[in-house]
Amino acid sequence: MNTLAEENYLKSIYHLSIDAENVSTNQIAASLNTKASSVTDMLKKLSDKALINYTRYQGVSLTPSGEKIAVNIIRKHRLWEYFLVEKLKFKWDQVHDMAEEMEHISSAELIDRLDEFMDYPQHDPHGEPIPDCNGRFNASELTPISALRVNDSGTISGVRDHSSSFLQYLEKQQLTLGKKISIMEIVEFDHSMILQIENKKEIHISREAANNLLIAL
Amino acid sequence: MNTLAEENYLKSIYHLSIDAENVSTNQIAASLNTKASSVTDMLKKLSDKALINYTRYQGVSLTPSGEKIAVNIIRKHRLWEYFLVEKLKFKWDQVHDMAEEMEHISSAELIDRLDEFMDYPQHDPHGEPIPDCNGRFNASELTPISALRVNDSGTISGVRDHSSSFLQYLEKQQLTLGKKISIMEIVEFDHSMILQIENKKEIHISREAANNLLIAL
DNA sequence: TAAAAAATTTAGACTTATCTAAATTATGAA
DNA sequence: TTCATAATTTAGATAAGTCTAAATTTTTTA
CATH class of the missing domain: 2.30.30.90 (Ferrous iron transport protein A (FeoA))
Structure with a gap:
């Protein structure tokens, strides 16, 4: 398994990759509220684990296995957000930080049963598509x-x-x-x-x- | 807020305190699968934070604020276990490890709404009483x-x-x-x-x- | 009640993730 | 195409939490 910090880096790189092929150290630092030097350290670690493609000074992209982990975290985040709004009646502006913690709960069976319990929702409360248990989802055409x-x-x-x-x-x-x-x-x-x-x-x-x-x- | 490690120590001390006034370093080490020397380090830290009463070589007990934190974690653990069994249809022997992660989700409002969503259950799937949002519960008379x-x-x-x-x-x-x-x-x-x-x-x-x-x- | 055994603490080291400051590399403007 | 600036990396430090081995304190037992 991966540490909480690793998961947050992968998620951040995934989100930043939507706008650009390669993601820069400074972009990641800004999105994670950390320093560029800390990012460099983590990039080496993720690269050693073959979760990202990294060449010094050239920015990074996710490998297929890194992307799989990132998508899984996003799946968990969005399903928990849906749960918080639909079942616990939170407002759509209240759920982000809670889901940020819940997305790191590890059990795959738990999240699949949560998905089933809520009848396989397609979108989270902000309209983002929810990946299925195989990580597949329609990139939104909005x-x-x-x-x-x-x-x-x-x-x-x-x-x-x-x-x-x-x-x-x-x-x-x-x-x-x-x-x-x-x-x-x-x-x-x-x-x-x-x-x-x-x-x-x-x-x-x-x-x-x-x-x-x-x-x- | 407290770190995950601190929360686990407080919970462990709480559980061990049921059988004895003062809890020993070795008991804590055994229950957390760690070494006595690591426990000593953490006891100093928790003592500095006024969460435990600690005198070298004499064992520890929780202070009222330490107990409050421990009971809150136990409340979360038991409510999540109830959720996993009653809503997600897990068996009573499958939920402990998942709840061990979920008990560290911090939001108090989340757990209070979960409690309401499930209609204020009194006992978890193993018969343990669930503390209410003020930390009150009947010590089981079993x-x-x-x-x-x-x-x-x-x-x-x-x-x-x-x-x-x-x-x-x-x-x-x-x-x-x-x-x-x-x-x-x-x-x-x-x-x-x-x-x-x-x-x-x-x-x-x-x-x-x-x-x-x-x-x- | 003194010595042996058990429990606990201290000392010093390691890992993860972070930081600041300095050095290096890349980029863009003249 | 060179040089200033921006971006990135390296070097060295720090904090949390853990470990092993050695030292200390408490408890047990003879």
């Missing part, structure tokens, strides 16, 4: 609202930022999963957008918010 | 079968040994929680006992088994 044009519309299906400040803001604006929105206007100056929610209320959101709100077309 | 006389009877309500080998043996003999048993005969030579289960089947159990099987009279 678009950030910021990529839409005036008159485009779709259903809110995910968020990129899981911070409770962002999620609470969305909740207050009624921008929750499942809501249908249409783009009414895009302000050229700052790329902020005016949306209509469910053909009723109109609201104005910043470019940054639009970048973090995902839509199924 | 008697080992080995203390009974011929013709005494009662209901199986708990086990002392949680090892899967013992629990599987009980399962096979139908000596599960809730069964009514009566003592038919005590063999003087080795103190083994012949019991009748639910006024039907008679079985023969060793003194050791009788010591670990608890009865409500």
